[in-house]
Structures are given as structure tokens and as C-alpha cells.
Amino acid sequence: MSSLLLFRKWNFSDVEIVDPGLKEVICLEPTLMPTSFGRHEHKKFAKSRVNIVERLCNNLMHFGKKKAKNAGRMAGKKYKSINIVKTAFEIISLQTGSNPIEQLVRAIENTSPNEDTTTIAYGGVRYHVSVDISPQRRVDLALRFISLAVRETSFSTKKSAEEVLANEIIMAARNDPNSFSIKKKFEQERMAMSAR
Secondary structure, rough: OOOOOOOOOOOOOOOOOOOOOOOOOOOOOOOOOOOOOOOOOOOOHHHHHHHHHHHHHHHOOOOOOOOOOOOOOOOOHHHHHHHHHHHHHHHHHHOOOOHHHHHHHHHHHHHHHOOOEEEEEOOEEEHHHHHHOOHHHOOOOOOHHHHHHHHHHHOOOOOHHHHHHHHHHHHHOOOOOHHHHHHHHHHHHHHHHHHH
16 A cells, blocks of 8 residues: 555655644545545545645635635636646656655645634624634645645746746745745734734
8 A cells, every 4th residue: 555656656655744733634645646536525524534635736726816715717627736736746856856745744834823813702892812723724724825825926927836836835845934825824823923
């Protein structure tokens, strides 16, 4: 089973999750093609058992217009998003010389925020309160920030989505402050800090 290589090229077995909080929710189950045909959909918390590359593909399907999440050219086009990820992984492999799955895991670890704000109504007044985030939501937000970076950066530019995704993953894996997803993480944590 462990001999399965993603897209017949990249190995899952040598990828290690450094962040102890995310070990249970980042699935690195070996797979040839990152698709489970939505078998997890009606089971509670089952998305944590879906391969992390497939979850990235699923997030990229929400492409659409600039402000609309799910209306537009990418809605439901799984194979197209898989091809975007595959090409981006090729670019990452050529640029860094390392396993792109490892780069993706590092990027998720670096872009997953630790704090968020929630609204509490008390005596007719609404307060923003800082709260810790569950590991599942940390991964969800990290993937959302990365796919949002692709959406925002490749919109009305000559750069393709593949190039933007590869660049974003590399920058986020290095914890580069110029990365869109790292900026989004810092922005969210700054808001949470002010609501403490």
C-alpha cells in the first residue's frame, strides 16, 4: 500500500508532520489520484481522513468570480483542479528539488492560525472575544487561505493558476512574510489579539 505514489511520482511515506496539533487531522494516506468521490461527505469529521492533496483540490474548485466563492468557471470541475495541483507540484519539484507533498504540509503548518474571534451577545451588547481554534479548523483555514491566494493573485493577470499555486506553496513553506496566506494568518491573529 505504501508503494503508491501520487501521480506516479511523489512518495507520501517520507513526509513528516512537524506540528503536533495537526498530526491527527492531516491525512497522508498513499493514493495514486487524489479523489475519494465524496465518500466522506455525510460522516461527521470524516474530512480529516481525506488525503490532504485532495482537500487542496476541493478548495481550488471554489474558484468563480472575484468575490463569489462558488459561482463560475471552476465550480464542480474536480479534474481541472487536480490538473492545476499536478502542474503546480511539477513546478515546485523543479524549483525546490524536494517533495512537493512535504512543501504543502509545511505551508499548511505555517499558514494555519492559532486564534480566531467569535461574537458573544451579553446584555444586548455584542463583544468580540478571542478563542483558540481546533486543529480541524486550523487546516480548513490554511487550505482556504492558500486557495484564496490563488484566486486573488491569478485574477486578471498573465500568471496561470498553476504558477501562482506553486509560488504560494513555496513561499508559505518558507514562512515568507510576502506570502498572501501568511499575511492572512497574521491579520486574523492580530484581530484575535486585539479582542483578548
